[in-house]
Amino acid sequence: MKPRLAFFDFTGCEGCQLEVLNFEQELLDIISAADIVNFREAMTERSDDYDIAFIDGAITTERDVARIKEIRERAKILVAIGACACIGGINCLKNFYPMEEVLRIVYGESAHYYDTIPARPVDAVVPVDYYVQGCPMTQSEFVKVVKALLTGKKPEIPNYPVCVECKMAGNICVFEKGETCVGPVTRAGCNALCVTNGRTCWGCRGLVDDPNTDSEKEILAKYNLTPEEIIAKFRMFLGYSEVAK
Amino acid sequence: MKYEVITKEDLPPFVNGLLSEIEVVGVKRKDGKFYFDRIESYDELCLDYDVTLIPPKKYLLPPNETLLKFSLGEAIQVEPFIDAAPRIILGVHPYDIKAIELMDAVFSDSNPDANYMERRRNTVIVGVDCRNPSPNAFCPSMGTATTETGFDLMLTDIGEQYVVAIGSEKGEELLKKHARTRQATEADLAQRKAVREEALAKYKLSIKAAVEEIPELLERNYDHPLWEELAAKCLSCGSCTMVCPTCVCFDVQDDVELNLTGGWRFRQWDSCMLQGFAKVATGENFREDRTSRLRHRYFRKGNYMLKRYGKLGCVGCGRCIGACLAEIASPVEAYNRLKEGS
Amino acid sequence: MREKESIYLPKLAELVRTEGLTERERLFELKLRNGDELGHQPGQFVELSIFGVGEAPLSISSSPTKKGSFEVGVRAVGNVTNALHRLEKGATVGIRGPFGNGFPLDRLKGQDVLIVAGGIGLVPLRSLVNYIEDNRQDFGRVLLLFGCRTLQEQLFVGELDHWRASKDFEYYESVDRCEDPSWKGQVGVITTLFPQFTIAPEKTYAVIVGPPVMYRFVIAECKNKGIPDDQILLSLERRMKCGVGKCGHCQINNVYVCQEGPVFTYSELKNLEEAI
């Protein structure tokens, strides 16, 4: 039987689901190998029966907590897609303000209608089987995870910093251009997309397993970032991890 | 060795002649840095540069290379895949030529690697002497500032003309076919020698130990606290090895078409500095701590390669020095620290 | 040297039989599709491909005296090994090799052999044991020590029965722990077997394969019995990608395990910093 795939979104921009739609031909190939159910952006028909659940968005309310637990129970395999689901992402910036203040900033007078809890990645609430990192999620990695699921293997996701791919791409290091970057502690897999396109890495793919964040902070300081700027640099995407606290 | 002379005016027609026959890669400029890339005409070419971001190894051992193609399903079929399109690499500095000689040794040793060897046979190397070395280079210490081997042709800029050393029949043929040259005179060769010596004086870094001394210097200092001190700052980012012309380790993986009708096996650059390099499936990691990985890199460069292939694993290009944000990858500093401490 | 063909191209092989050994290990009998013999030595390994998944180095578990096919015994721990466990009879895999040096049969011949197998270390050693059995007259005394953690982890139980009963071998075994009252054998780690026998150290070769933690203790016991360092042989496991001395993964200091190994003498290893 074809595996049944389902997509769910939590707090985020839904950019990651749109990334899936952008595949077009590749997505069609996936569909020929699997059935897709419960994909809000693309299909109207829903089903509560699925083998693999793809989750995008961070968990930011008590309702989210209950919902993700229910999805986890129904899904055989749960895949977090995008920075929000995988590492909390920029949602976690709000964790550095008191919650009432966050509500007031976002919703103004109607703040009391909403509940909010500190934002967290999916795996802070339920176990996650696979991750597709990135903001928006790295398309090639999504395909990689799907292929791995189809062939029954564990996807080979890099556990080394973006620098590796940045060098392979032949880029000039952004530090050499007088800018700064968290690529040296961020998980590769994006082919150093941002640096290759003239920007710098903000860590949207999360930290490698054994990051030397102390050394990275020293380097940022050496390149004239103030302690506040360094913290801000780390908080952008890595706010949920210890290094930004 | 035979030497010819080509005027600077005659160089563009020569290069354009080569271009009419075969793919040519040469050095281009971007944002004040240099890199090897395919050129379409002489005008894109830069022959006076200090060092390229990535060494020409990328044309002999591509960052990502398909090794096999296979079909899946009922009757599995497998075929080797070798992409070895003929190519000239133009403007290779002597230290990078020395590094290619080391790669040749690695890939031809005991189990010759067909992918590399095919490509190598189809690659013509036209070197150029380095007149303005990078501030991080220390080639004279490694004996790699100039070379008499490893090239098909080697250019030296002596002002209004280039002396061309002829290193192979293939090189001679190409030169005959596409260039107007004359035989070099004693005076030309004297000038070539002077130019080379002038360049030698421009290197800023040097190793305080003689090159023969390095293997033993390392061996004596396997447990030196230096390794731990450096490793504390190491990001395990692999930059020092990715940019190194003598680093040739690779990983191998399979990939499949989404419809599972077939797939391919590929290799890609890997690095002993990366955390998982020596880790096996049961979780054991034979170089788990940064110190043992960092030390392994230094020893591979300064000791192991020599023992195995008869050539040191460092050619003094200094790319690692420039690439390491933590400023701990410099062979010059490491060897000098050990030398001073001994 | 000019290469004949790609060293990365596997030969196709058919899975002709599979058999469960324990909960985690299975035995796979393979036949090269072109009808060739593998042509290996005990202690060598192959790189086995599951196309689309990857390649893994695996010791050859059968003796070269067994013609027509060969066997590997595999613990499911990752991508390739799990995929292999899912394959059924008739499936196609890829084989490169045999690679590595294997056990030095020339040196072992005419000598006493002390074989020490810990857990799945028995997989490669079984090749040697079966080879010796088929050429028994070439060897002196043969002592066989097998230890594993629990009774459930004993592999090749049929063959263990045979060795226990055989006059060809002096067989000793232990399990680290055991709740089964019917087990009359030794309980304890493998080194607890050493006081049970004596040897003539000058003409004894110890051949040891097991998990990394085992080596130090077993080497100490062998030295204790007076076996010279260059008569203590070990097979090392390292990460491998190419199996042919190119990829750098298996390197221990200056040594390539896939080339100079996987079998080493203790004298070769004792000064190799990262080895044991």
Ligand SMILES: Cc1cc2nc3c(=O)[nH]c(=O)nc-3n(C[C@H](O)[C@H](O)[C@H](O)COP(=O)(O)OP(=O)(O)OC[C@H]3O[C@@H](n4cnc5c(N)ncnc54)[C@H](O)[C@@H]3O)c2cc1C
């Ligand atoms: C010389 C030698 C003989 C071996 N013999 C046997 C045997 O007879 N039976 C058995 O069950 N196991 C054996 N192993 C271990 C076996 O190779 C690993 O368990 C296997 O590679 C794991 O691959 P995987 O794809 O299932 O795991 P993954 O974790 O998915 O590994 C991915 C890749 O990492 C590499 N790798 C991971 N672990 C190891 C390892 N331990 N050794 C080498 N490379 C590794 C391989 O290239 C593998 O393809 C042997 C290893 C070596 C070096």
Ligand code: SF4
């Ligand atoms: S170790 Fe550094 S200086 Fe030596 S060859 Fe490699 S990159 Fe160049």
Ligand code: SF4
């Ligand atoms: S030595 Fe420098 S360049 Fe090399 S891995 Fe460590 S931090 Fe990166």
Ligand code: FES
């Ligand atoms: S496994 Fe590649 S060098 Fe040994």
